[in-house]
Amino acid sequence: NAGVTQTPKFRILKIGQSMTLQCTQDMNHNYMYWYRQDPGMGLKLIYYSVGAGITDKGEVPNGYNVSRSTTEDFPLRLELAAPSQTSVYFCASSTTGVGETQYFGPGTRLLVL
Amino acid sequence: RKEVEQDPGPFNVPEGATVAFNCTYSNSASQSFFWYRQDCRKEPKLLMSVYSSGNEDGRFTAQLNRASQYISLLIRDSKLSDSATYLCFYNQGGKLIFGQGTELSVKP
Numbered sequence: 001n002a003g004v005t006q007t008p009k010f011r012i013l014k015i016g017q018s019m020t021l022q023c024t025q026d027m028n029h030n031y032m033y034w035y036r037q038d039p040g041m042g043l044k045l046i047y048y049s050v051g052a053g054i055t056d057k058g059e060v061p062n063g064y065n066v067s068r069s070t071t072e073d074f075p076l077r078l079e080l081a082a083p084s085q086t087s088v089y090f091c092a093s094s095t096t097g098v099g100e101t102q103y104f105g106p107g108t109r110l111l112v113l
Numbered sequence: 114r115k116e117v118e119q120d121p122g123p124f125n126v127p128e129g130a131t132v133a134f135n136c137t138y139s140n141s142a143s144q145s146f147f148w149y150r151q152d153c154r155k156e157p158k159l160l161m162s163v164y165s166s167g168n169e170d171g172r173f174t175a176q177l178n179r180a181s182q183y184i185s186l187l188i189r190d191s192k193l194s195d196s197a198t199y200l201c202f203y204n205q206g207g208k209l210i211f212g213q214g215t216e217l218s219v220k221p
Contacts (some may be wrong), residue, residue, distance in 0.1 A: 040121070068201070100204075104157050107155075
């Protein structure tokens, strides 16, 4: 199993551009999450999903959108990139419940200039 | 009071030392608790779950103190490979909270 995979690994965006961060898991986990981690800080939850077709906001959802059309995929969309969105983005999944043991992808480093 | 507080460190300890970290949380209704380990510029990985009865895995022991609202992580006989940032995590009724992490550096 590949676990949780994320693409791209690194991206530079200009202010106002849009992009989609991809996240795929092959563990058949129902629960998936997107976090952002700023330097020296803990992870903050952006959005999460409890199953295909169901998503909910986390602590810092503004400026982001998600969709969950399949169990495997949970893409994160940035519509109008802003410098404040410069961060490392981690996708995670879990099997037994919201917030239970989470398996993380390797992260996407995003720089908005 | 902040939702979660961790001493950011760094904790610089010699090999073989015993080191302990605490993580305080604000909401007494919080449910599940975990410790994650994060190596530099890598993703977090689960270290261990935390139960009221305590949880031990080799050199690592995790404890939950609901009365004082904190969890702890004890590392015995520190190894160079234990150098990392340790993040506490708890589930507050669906609100998922990570601490900012405590940096541990184990020196020869």
